[in-house]
Amino acid sequence: MLLHIPELLTREELAHARMLLANADWEDGRVSAGQQAVQVKHNLQLPPTGNTARELAALVQRALARNPLFMSAALPKTVMTPMFNCYQGGMNYGNHVDNAVRHDPLSGQYVRTDVSCTLFFSEPEEYEGGDLVVEDTYGNHRVKLPAGDMILYPSTSLHRVEPVTRGARLGSFMWTQSMVRDDSKRALLFDMDMAIIGLRQRVGECQELVNLTAGYHNLLRQWAEL
Numbered sequence: 001m002l003l004h005i006p007e008l009l010t011r012e013e014l015a016h017a018r019m020l021l022a023n024a025d026w027e028d029g030r031v032s033a034g035q036q037a038v039q040v041k042h043n044l045q046l047p048p049t050g051n052t053a054r055e056l057a058a059l060v061q062r063a064l065a066r067n068p069l070f071m072s073a074a075l076p077k078t079v080m081t082p083m084f085n086c087y088q089g090g091m092n093y094g095n096h097v098d099n100a101v102r103h104d105p106l107s108g109q110y111v112r113t114d115v116s117c118t119l120f121f122s123e124p125e126e127y128e129g130g131d132l133v134v135e136d137t138y139g140n141h142r143v144k145l146p147a148g149d150m151i152l153y154p155s156t157s158l159h160r161v162e163p164v165t166r167g168a169r170l171g172s173f174m175w176t177q178s179m180v181r182d183d184s185k186r187a188l189l190f191d192m193d194m195a196i197i198g199l200r201q202r203v204g205e206c207q208e209l210v211n212l213t214a215g216y217h218n219l220l221r222q223w224a225e226l
């Protein structure tokens with residue numbers, strides 16, 4: 001499932017984050033890449049233990065925790081501390097699959113990556129190129145979103161970021177270990193949750209909705225790993 005989450009950040013949060021990023025000290029992104037990815041990764045990152053990265057990570061974590069679309073689609077067990085990157089002057093990240101298990105230097109936890117997210121801090125017109133291209137069984141999806149919006153996709157997918165040939169593309173990227181590891185099961189639960197919410201708004205509470213909600217929870221009970 002590829003899901004666009006609009007306005008994850010408020011206008012104020014976005015402005016504050018952009019101000020922090022404009023004054024940040026970057027390092028080579030290859031420090032955190034695996035053996036295959038390191039060969040195709042050409043970007044900059046914030047050192048995760050620095051003060052700027054910590055403040056920004058806390059801001060993004062708060063935004064994730066209050067977002068019902070993220071919660072329903074990711075069904076998070078553990079969200080890794082969000083990280084921050086920048087592509088400029090032709091920088092890009094070639095085709096790769098994210099490492100299956102990652103170590104979070106801040107929490108000390110090992111996390112299985114089920115769900116990947118990119119949150120955009122730059123407006124599309126501020127840079128040329130820089131599309132995130134995600135391959136799935138239905139073909140290639142090209143993603144370039146307004147600042148403050150986020151894309152969520154399965155960590156099992158091959159993906160790349162195309163060269164940024166003008167301006168700079170600032171973003172946050174993060175991984176989530178889900179209670180439901182299988183993408184098709186998560187997608188089914190998400191569709192069901194959205195349909196139940198829509199129906200409740202349209203027709204109000206009724207016995208059929210109670211039964212559908214019970215079905216949702218009983219499926220989640222079968223599939224959730226805690």
Ligand SMILES: O=C(O)CCC(=O)C(=O)O
Binds near residue numbers: 085118171
């Ligand atoms: O910058 C992005 O949008 C994605 C970054 C990415 O794929 C990664 O760091 O593994």
Ligand SMILES: [Fe+2]
Binds near residue numbers: 097098159
């Ligand atoms: Fe990636």
